[in-house]
Amino acid sequence: MSFHEIQLTVNGNLEHVTVPSNMTLMHMLREVMALTGTKNGCSAGECGACTVLLNGEPVNSCMVLAAECDGAVVITVEGLAGDPLQDALIHTGGVQCGFCTPGVLISARALLNRNPNPNDEEIKEALVGNLCRCTGYVRIIDAVKEAARVKTQ
């Protein structure tokens, strides 16, 4: 199998890596760069635990090849340190086991970037690809609304 030399920006740092053809963006982030905030849930593009921002838009990083990311700009949950969404999730109790939280944070950040003041329905639609088995989602939705308020104040 061939290897590919790629250069990309991850959380603001320029990285040069050599990746095999079958390595996903998720595996590269977790196993090459030790950014384990991005979780491996279903490996099938369904659960959203591996969601990251790729060139500003959320993707399931288990469904993107690392080799496709030459020149890309990637933000993982580690890159969201200090985001008001994090405080809001803690404050509302939107974190229980925490496994879905990184993906939820990324999807919610992407939502607020394109729609700073979403209503409940818009939040639900934006988070449909982030499965949470603990919270029942209500507090996650509350957190997104709270973070939107903080931002708009």
Place this chain on the structure above:
Amino acid sequence: MVTNTHPTLPEFEYIQPKTLAEASEFLAMHATEARPFLGGTDIFVRMRDGFLTPKYLVDVKNLDGTNELRFDPQSGLTVGAAVCMNRVVASPDVQRIYPVLAEACRSVASYQLRTRATVVGNICNASPAGDTIGACLVLDGVLNIYGKGGLRQEALSTFFLGPGKTTLKPGEIVTSINFPLPPQGCAGVYLKLGRNRLSDLSIVGVTVLAAPDSSLPSGYRIRIVLASVAPVPLVAKHAEEYLAARPVSTESLLEAVRLASEACSPIDDIRGSARYRKMMVKNLTAKALNAAWKKLHL
């Protein structure tokens, strides 16, 4: 033995051609071993599950003009092969003039999946469940296909041969899909039944496009396409012809629903039984026809 429930992708060679010609030549040369891919949202899953083991995956995303989403008031809409579904949904032209296409795209999986998933990929995948295919059929989509002999065009209505099977020959690559201007005053609806309200694959999907058409005895041309109930996305021809031939009434709509469901040959699978599908396609077609009819007269 412990089975790995999170298998990584099997080994393959990632090929990133620079031009359409290069991609086409490679695909033609390795016809049995190479597969083109766009967003990969389907092929990666099937590779992980062991259903597909291509030796080469050829990335046809960043090739000559495939990234273009363009609307022209005369010639209509062109959606490039690499244009992701979120871009289609967000396009003001699509929302204004082809809303049923936006509606169909929005029904696919999740936002983050639609950052990668493409309309052309959905079409080439040729799954009878493809959510966007119905909209593309009722909107009279025409594919632009690059191959050894140059460019050719094919109407989407003749493209599907069976589940996963299309008229594409080795080395042929769909570069975009064109939609003519939709008929004046048309109204479209996509109804999808999944196991949950959002994000699932369809158990049954129904796309309807209704438009006034004075050349027909009924005065209306009503298109109906059914998903997940036949080996290919199914145009309910008899139902369409029935509705074109006589005045639209509660009775004629009911008969069209019966004709549409008669045309179906669903199978049992993990999402639903054939019997359930046969019943639900009636309910959904009736609902979709009524919704389109209402929209038409708003």
